Amino acid sequence: MLEFAEVSFAYPTATAPALDGVSFSLEPGQLLVVVGANGSGKSTLARLCDGLLTPGGGRVLVDGLDTADVSLVWDIRVKVGMVFQDPDDQIVGTTVDDDCAFGPENLGLPPEEIVARVAEALTSVGMDGLERREPHLLSEGQKQRLAIAGALAMGPRYLVFDEPSAMLDPAGRRSAIAIIERLAHEQGHGVLLVSHDAADVARADRALALSGGCVVFEGAPEDLLADAALLRACGLATGSMGVLGERLRALGLAVPVGALEAESVVDALWP
Amino acid sequence: MALTLADITCEYAEGSPLSYRALESVSLSIEPGELVLLLGPTGSGKTTLLRAAAGLLPSSAGTVEVDGVRIGVRGAQRAAVGMLFQRPESQFFALSVEEDCAFGPRNLGRSDKDARADGRAALAQVGLDPSTFGPREPWTLSGGEARRAALAGVLAMRPRYLLLDEPTAGLDAVGRDSVAAVIERTRHTAGVLVVTHDPDLLIRRADRVLVMSEGRTAFSGDVPAFLAALPALTATGAAEAPEVLRTLMLAERRLGRAGATPTLDVDEAASSLARMCAEGGVPR
Numbered sequence: 001m002l003e004f005a006e007v008s009f010a011y012p013t014a015t016a017p018a019l020d021g022v023s024f025s026l027e028p029g030q031l032l033v034v035v036g037a038n039g040s041g042k043s044t045l046a047r048l049c050d051g052l053l054t055p056g057g058g059r060v061l062v063d064g065l066d067t068a069d070v071s072l073v074w075d076i077r078v079k080v081g082m083v084f085q086d087p088d089d090q091i092v093g094t095t096v097d098d099d100c101a102f103g104p105e106n107l108g109l110p111p112e113e114i115v116a117r118v119a120e121a122l123t124s125v126g127m128d129g130l131e132r133r134e135p136h137l138l139s140e141g142q143k144q145r146l147a148i149a150g151a152l153a154m155g156p157r158y159l160v161f162d163e164p165s166a167m168l169d170p171a172g173r174r175s176a177i178a179i180i181e182r183l184a185h186e187q188g189h190g191v192l193l194v195s196h197d198a199a200d201v202a203r204a205d206r207a208l209a210l211s212g213g214c215v216v217f218e219g220a221p222e223d224l225l226a227d228a229a230l231l232r233a234c235g236l237a238t239g240s241m242g243v244l245g246e247r248l249r250a251l252g253l254a255v256p257v258g259a260l261e262a263e264s265v266v267d268a269l270w271p
Numbered sequence: 272m273a274l275t276l277a278d279i280t281c282e283y284a285e286g287s288p289l290s291y292r293a294l295e296s297v298s299l300s301i302e303p304g305e306l307v308l309l310l311g312p313t314g315s316g317k318t319t320l321l322r323a324a325a326g327l328l329p330s331s332a333g334t335v336e337v338d339g340v341r342i343g344v345r346g347a348q349r350a351a352v353g354m355l356f357q358r359p360e361s362q363f364f365a366l367s368v369e370e371d372c373a374f375g376p377r378n379l380g381r382s383d384k385d386a387r388a389d390g391r392a393a394l395a396q397v398g399l400d401p402s403t404f405g406p407r408e409p410w411t412l413s414g415g416e417a418r419r420a421a422l423a424g425v426l427a428m429r430p431r432y433l434l435l436d437e438p439t440a441g442l443d444a445v446g447r448d449s450v451a452a453v454i455e456r457t458r459h460t461a462g463v464l465v466v467t468h469d470p471d472l473l474i475r476r477a478d479r480v481l482v483m484s485e486g487r488t489a490f491s492g493d494v495p496a497f498l499a500a501l502p503a504l505t506a507t508g509a510a511e512a513p514e515v516l517r518t519l520m521l522a523e524r525r526l527g528r529a530g531a532t533p534t535l536d537v538d539e540a541a542s543s544l545a546r547m548c549a550e551g552g553v554p555r
Contacts (some may be wrong), residue, residue, distance in 0.1 A: 038414025140313040235443025245540035262518040
């Protein structure tokens with residue numbers, strides 16, 4: 001389990017804490033979405049998960065390992081994979097497979113194990129056949145998938161995604177979120193997804209909302225999506241698809257509040 | 272008056288084994304007061320086209336003209352075209368927001384006093400009170416505020432044409448709406464060309480839409496024509512329909528029907544979907 005217990009954090013020059021008394025837990029196999037307006041503390045929370053930042057107060061435990069204990073940092077980083085907003089920030093290899101092998105090579109694994117892990121990671125993000133491609137020739141969506149594969153090749157139990165689809169086009173966004181969902185629900189990773197997209201909330205098992213560094217909601221995604229005022233306070237909008245759902249419900253059609261994408265609306269109307 | 276790109280071809284690393292043709296004979300014209308959306312998948316050449324329009328890239332062929340005068344690497348024509356890059360808040364460097372906004376106009380040769388006045392006026396234009404936000408350090412702003420402050424830095428130069436590269440990417444809903452509102456207001460003083468992956472954002476207010484695909488123009492026309500062309504454009508992956516329209520198109524495809532009138536109107540879309548349900552459509 002990845003666990004935050006009363007975690008607080010303040011940046012050195014800031015007047016207010018970025019996070020204040022945040023508690024939650026994430027189990028393997030679970031998709032937890034973290035939402036909140038710009039500046040609410042989401043990225044700080046993500047960086048605390050693997051000890052990139054350590055709490056000023058409270059504790060972050062990864063399968064019982066305390067991130068504040070410097071001697072445990074490598075064990076923790078093997079367990080928690082991070083994928084950032086801009087894949088260019090974390091791609092280092094000259095080819096796709098080289099890049100994906102960077103993490104496991106640093107773990108000192110035997111070459112045959114590295115080759116197997118790279119192949120498996122690239123397959124699970126749908127990058128078969130692109131192994132020898134130079135990363136700068138990939139599309140943004142492919143780069144983001146490579147960044148995910150690089151994290152996967154480390155064999156983590158938990159994966160933390162900090163707005164992985166912010167720079168993608170709509171098709172790339174849908175493909176990235178489908179992969180993220182599969183990693184949690186089919187491959188059993190505990191996934192923490194930071195997002196500004198109400199449609200991502202609908203796909204999660206649980207939602208956590210931050211405002212001003214504090215948890216203002218933790219619970220079922222549909223309860224968050226049904227609370228328009230809270231959504232707005234968290235910088236989320238269901239947009240014209242939210243309105244379409246309302247109109248369809250008013251016409252007596254059974255469309256759930258979480259149906260915010262074309263596919264989920266059509267599936268609800270014609271099950 | 273217009274910003275005109277005629278038959279622009281751009282090739283990166285021209286003449287080397289790594290050469291890559293990012294644009295192939297693309298033409299575009301935008302007049303002051305017009306709002307034009309530039310859509311297309313990642314890697315289709317949108318950013319390259321914007322850079323060419325701003326005179327930042329030497330094109331391999333074709334011309335860029337500002338109000339009839341060819342744009343050069345330096346010169347007055349460059350000042351007429353303002354460009355907001357992706358994630359522009361990473362370019363803040365001054366110690367205060369006001370100072371950052373005055374940098375552009377000062378570089379255009381305006382006096383320090385005028386440059387500051389231009390910066391403050393631009394901050395007001397993007398909805399950031401100059402006396403509150405002017406003295407702030409840029410990196411203490413929230414995401415939406417920072418994006419608008421960066422936009423103010425470009426507007427302070429009073430460009431006649433404004434080029435915006437994914438101005439709402441990574442912003443929350445409040446930030447997105449505030450930037451959209453600024454774009455809406457700015458079109459009264461400038462021609463605005465917006466690259467976006469969010470077709471819902473400005474489509475109802477746009478005059479025209481240009482869709483790029485693999486460095487070429489896949490579509491150019493007004494919004495009704497764009498909506499009518501969407502089934503063909505989505506089939507090739509060149510464009511995405513706004514989500515409400517995509518829902519209608521998906522329902523029609525599931526039921527094996529011919530396309531209904533393309534609409535952006537939510538009520539109309541809801542009625543169409545309800546009608547399809549009532550008529551007992553069975554998915555194929």
